[in-house]
């Protein structure tokens with residue numbers, strides 16, 4: 001994506017404002033040359049001895065003052081237009097980027113990706129914003145002014161003009177040749193910046209674990225290495241960029257020496273007026289400095305280009321295709337029809353899975369860690385589309401239903417609970433914004449959180465801090481359960497939804513919410529095998545396939561993987577365990593079993 005693409009992506013009127021600003025900057029720069037033209041005229045008069053009349057001098061002074069005034073006014077409006085247009089354009093671009101991200105498959109938004117996106121939007125997009133609000137104006141002046149001055153020099157005397165600009169092609173050739181390495185170093189510096197951000201986040205995030213394991217030192221070394229790596233690549237980039245720009249400036253300045261030599265020779269030979277020579281010397285000051293600045297800005301532009309590449313990589317992530325006319329369904333059974341899916345090419349995580357999850361029944365998923373249980377749940381909510389086969393709800397392919405409809409039919413309690421820095425009530429009400437206070441309270445009661453909520457300083461109106469910072473893990477989990485409960489969707493997906501609540505709460509939750517006959521199609525990944533013994537159907541997964549299917553009793557009797565897991569969970573090594581009496585078997589299965 002080039003800056004032009006961002007201009008195209010943004011609102012037309014803002015792009016127009018920026019272009020108008022750039023146009024005014026060109027005028028501003030042209031006006032900057034006017035006083036020099038007037039000066040040239042005055043010098044000409046003086047050296048020709050025509051100083052007897054004040055009129056011409058006054059007229060030239062008027063021209064110079066008008067030029068300065070126009071330069072000031074154009075500059076003022078140019079800055080105003082480019083700044084307001086630039087900020088407005090980039091605000092729009094940020095919204096487009098956020099909208100694009102909101103259409104990405106949910107499965108793409110993993111925690112590490114979210115960190116990258118955050119850095120991308122806050123750092124890289126801000127750099128591009130600087131480009132439109134500040135750098136563009138400077139760049140315009142740095143290119144237009146030397147171009148105007150070069151024309152003036154050629155007009156004053158073409159030989160001196162040629163001498164002044166003789167080294168320009170060589171200087172630019174050197175700068176352009178150094179660009180490739182500069183671009184490589186820029187990409188490395190941006191990657192180094194990401195490494196530091198990721199290492200810092202991991203270090204701060206993992207502090208409790210690191211301290212408890214006494215591994216702070218190791219991780220600190222990793223962080224410190226990332227920081228020193230960033231320092232090294234930054235220094236290398238600056239050194240290389242600095243050296244190439246200094247080389248560029250030196251070669252340019254050789255042009256001044258050539259101008260001086262040529263001018264002196266021509267004046268001494270009587271071929272050029274002294275006024276013209278003096279004028280060329282003055283104009284030269286407005287030629288080399290801005291052009292050197294243009295070279296520096298080009299190097300900065302290359303660095304910005306890499307930042308733009310990173311933004312482009314996100315804009316290139318494909319959203320899920322959505323149907324033009326979404327199909328409808330009233331059915332709530334879920335069918336996996338020969339579904340194959342993998343996160344990385346060539347590595348299937350679900351392998352030709354065909355299964356029906358009946359409407360209104362509780363289906364439990366069990367299996368060793370990495371078997372694909374979470375992936376199967378995510379596909380049910382269309383976090384991703386399968387690579388092959390189809391996932392259907394009520395007989396309709398989720399791709400034909402579209403993400404919005406799928407989300408409307410599904411409530412989820414996932415491993416990572418997310419709460420917002422808002423009141424308790426607002427966090428629960430996210431499940432169904434139009435719910436009454438009584439409904440919110442009822443959901444909280446069923447999810448066993450009413451008591452702790454009423455003990456909070458402002459009850460349901462208590463703000464819970466960023467991501468529920470003022471709540472315990474179990475309390476957060478229960479709030480997310482209340483939210484899902486309030487949504488009252490026909491399909492309920494529970495991925496370790498009760499992992500951090502105590503056994504009583506878990507069982508109460510299952511009685512109220514996920515019990516057979518409650519009318520919901522429930523798909524749950526079991527944390528405690530004891531909580532799924534009454535499930536209508538248990539699917540046992542291993543290596544991306546469903547290897548067993550049946551009821552608790554049937555699977556125990558079959559003596560396969562489920563029976564092994566049950567034995568491990570109940571620590572009974574002497575044979576298949578008996579089904580626990582009701583809810584009184586709190587044995588937990590380690591998901592890595």
Ligand SMILES: Nc1ncnc2c1ncn2[C@@H]1O[C@H](COP(=O)(O)OP(=O)(O)OP(=O)(O)O)[C@@H](O)[C@H]1O
Pocket residue numbers: 107110343344349367368369370371372373374375376591
């Ligand atoms: N976002 C991802 N990118 C790449 N691979 C992934 C991703 N998420 C999961 N996997 C891989 O897919 C496989 C199945 O993971 P999944 O989380 O579905 O298993 P699971 O049975 O739910 O495991 P667990 O019980 O440990 O949560 C694993 O090998 C895992 O490494």
